[in-house]
Amino acid sequence: MMKYRKFGNTGYDVSEVSLGTWQLGGKWGLPFSEKDAMDTLAEAYDRGVNFFDTADGYQGGASEHAVGQFLKTHPDVHYTTKIGRKEEPLSLDHFSPQSVDRYVDESLKNLDVDCLDTVLLHCPPTQLLYQPETFFELDKLKQAGKIRHYGVSVEKVEEAIKAMDYNISAIEIIFNMFRLRPANLFFDLAKQHNVGVLARVPLASGLLSGKYTAETKFAPGDHRTNNRNGQHFDKGETFSGVDFLTGVKAADELKQRLGTDNLAAVALRYILMYDAVSAVIPGASNPTQIERNTSAADLAPLTSEQMAVVRDVYDKYIKNPVEYLW
Numbered sequence: 001m002m003k004y005r006k007f008g009n010t011g012y013d014v015s016e017v018s019l020g021t022w023q024l025g026g027k028w029g030l031p032f033s034e035k036d037a038m039d040t041l042a043e044a045y046d047r048g049v050n051f052f053d054t055a056d057g058y059q060g061g062a063s064e065h066a067v068g069q070f071l072k073t074h075p076d077v078h079y080t081t082k083i084g085r086k087e088e089p090l091s092l093d094h095f096s097p098q099s100v101d102r103y104v105d106e107s108l109k110n111l112d113v114d115c116l117d118t119v120l121l122h123c124p125p126t127q128l129l130y131q132p133e134t135f136f137e138l139d140k141l142k143q144a145g146k147i148r149h150y151g152v153s154v155e156k157v158e159e160a161i162k163a164m165d166y167n168i169s170a171i172e173i174i175f176n177m178f179r180l181r182p183a184n185l186f187f188d189l190a191k192q193h194n195v196g197v198l199a200r201v202p203l204a205s206g207l208l209s210g211k212y213t214a215e216t217k218f219a220p221g222d223h224r225t226n227n228r229n230g231q232h233f234d235k236g237e238t239f240s241g242v243d244f245l246t247g248v249k250a251a252d253e254l255k256q257r258l259g260t261d262n263l264a265a266v267a268l269r270y271i272l273m274y275d276a277v278s279a280v281i282p283g284a285s286n287p288t289q290i291e292r293n294t295s296a297a298d299l300a301p302l303t304s305e306q307m308a309v310v311r312d313v314y315d316k317y318i319k320n321p322v323e324y325l326w
């Protein structure tokens with residue numbers, strides 16, 4: 001049975017296993033299918049998921065639009081949408097007060113709603129966090145009734161900490177068995193500030209399902225083919241910044257030592273061991289993945305021995321190449 005957690009100071013209770021919609025309606029690089037998108041959202045909803053994470057740029061706006069359509073018949077669903085990255089290249093200008101006003105208006109139209117639920121700045125450059133005007137503008141948009149809550153999706157732990165200076169409700173950050181640093185430095189602070197934490201890329205782009213081998217190939221338009229060295233956006237978004245073959249080895253060892261044939265669910269349950277986390281937002285490329293991921297809510301907590309295995313595998317394979325970068 002799905003369980004629900006407080007989403008920071010928003011007043012919402014969100015499903016602890018929720019859904020990321022970056023690849024909604026197909027896989028990266030494949031044409032968008034409206035039917036697949038709606039079926040995916042419905043499959044998640046039927047399994048107790050009441051929260052979707054989207055962005056104005058996902059699938060050229062089609063992901064955000066599909067979430068908006070779904071809301072019409074499921075008004076109890078909450079969502080985050082992210083703004084500031086649909087126009088390339090990444091630029092501080094895309095997070096100026098004027099740009100934020102424009103993107104919010106465009107998302108209101110695309111989702112076909114009067115007020116956006118929770119808006120996140122979509123991994124802005126670090127300097128943006130030292131430009132309070134944008135956050136003051138978000139406060140004004142709240143007062144004007146165009147957005148209910150706001151927050152930031154960040155690349156680095158230090159950005160999450162700095163964002164606490166503002167009136168935010170949520171931080172979206174990479175946290176998983178291959179990315180442990182947020183728990184050491186940030187989670188207590190998030191709890192003190194009553195800020196919701198969304199754990200994104202919880203399966204390290206699928207590595208933590210344990211299904212890939214050294215021979216696995218991804219489609220040409222998939223970021224797991226073309227962003228391995230950060231050619232298009234931050235390298236940490238692809239396989240959580242872990243070199244693919246190292247990640248395959250580490251995931252195999254986790255599977256064996258944790259004694260599971262559903263590593264994805266255990267990897268999600270691991271994240272949920274941290275009560276600062278409001279929800280994990282795994283992406284899914286088919287309904288079976290949603291079934292397997294939502295089953296994490298039924299798993300018993302990891303034992304202290306299992307927690308130690310995760311730490312041990314992290315220290316052995318991941319810590320040195322990853323810990324110091326994000």
Ligand SMILES: NC(=O)c1ccc[n+]([C@@H]2O[C@H](COP(=O)([O-])OP(=O)(O)OC[C@H]3O[C@@H](n4cnc5c(N)ncnc54)[C@H](OP(=O)(O)O)[C@@H]3O)[C@@H](O)[C@H]2O)c1
Pocket residue numbers: 019020021022023027053054082122123153154172200201202203204205206207209211237264265281282283284285288289290292293
């Ligand atoms: N900058 C940002 O703010 C940002 C960046 C990245 C992601 N996000 C958000 O975070 C969400 C999740 O990130 P993500 O989708 O990149 O990474 P993820 O959730 O770590 O991995 C998703 C991939 O894992 C595989 N998978 C999922 N469940 C599985 C299961 N039960 N068994 C086997 N394989 C499974 C699928 O890959 P296959 O295709 O191989 O089946 C799926 O595409 C996104 O949808 C988005 O909402 C935000």
